[in-house]
Amino acid sequence: MKEDAARRRALELLLTDLYGESPQLRYRHITGGRELADDVWSKFSGKCFNCEAQISGRKKMHLDHTRPLAMLWPLDGTATCLCGSCNSQKRDRFPADYYSVDQLQKLSKITEIPIEELRRPSPNMEAIHLLKDRLEWFFNEFCLRPELNKVRDGKLSSELLIKALQKTLNRCEGGAPIDLVKLHEDWLSSQ
Template structure:
């Protein structure tokens, strides 16, 4: 059966051909101060190997950034600028380390506006390329969300953000490391929903699905992981299993993963209350000195009440949050 094409309902088109999972490095030319970006692909660089092997040429002035180049600083003494100098080599080591040491050091290209932007310009998307960032920059995402969520007020958007943040804190330390080879074997190297063959080496084509969504406080475990194509996973998002999978698929999913079929087939979402709520309280209240502490306490209390988790608190935390005197 021919699969339906994804329908764009936002009116904001993607730019075809942009390798949106790829990472880029960014650096300011030492000679002319121009910003340069170089696409490096799906594998982040090792700082020491980069220092020893790469040559980055400025796109404007052609200055070669390499351990073999003299530094172009005329106002520095020669012992600090000649390539053979230990001082110069220490400079080059730090130069390449700054550009490659952490994921936050890298850049990414937005597949909506086409700009190459720093790491911080993109929101997190777990297991989504080497940088685990979304395809669209935060500016474009704001425009897209204005179409997808036209009726959501500022307060509703804020509350949704809080719920996600607290859910992440609740699950911190609960998620298991998934054995990807085992996952591919269990699902016959195919998307469970579409049966599309998947290649584990093509990381942008597949995703690990939280069968029971983290939104409802279910951690990622072997029993709660399914293999989906990227497109199928985007369609599922935070849907409860029975909203996305057919009855036969739910039965097969339970057989393959060992998950609770009754829970999977429930018509309404059920919150996972088997979780260490006290740890969440401790993490959530680790605030900066200038944070609005009363506001954070009220946010946390509202979620705990809405999720019926107050009884899971220790007497000390109940008293700390004002649930008991």
């Protein structure tokens, strides 16, 4: 559990650095100051999208990365309102691996994510291009952050992150655009 939480936090930090601000601040700038949680709550009428249970209040709502954080999708205006139980069940799954066909159609209308994108799990290519353009920074600065240099169960957090990112890169259409694990090994040997 700690390893998964640390990986999620590292991915959130990476996306914040790549985009230059947190997803919530980015959302406010794009929408003229509106709050992400308020807009998602309204879009879903305060109900869990999956089980349709009324959620007792906005603070009890779980904002779900409709497209998984593991695939480098930030929390944005396409987020889904879920109850705690359904959010735990969905985890890092892509919508097509969790929701029914009818639910996918409905989710597409609510979030404005094209149905083809909900059906076809793919990484966030914009984030991948940003990462590719900043590999020197990624290895020389980001991976050297104190929180990424902690050893958990005999594994360095930065190496776990790099392996997770490589799994995402491997899911790109046409194959991985870069071999992050190999680039990291090369970087380590040059130090």
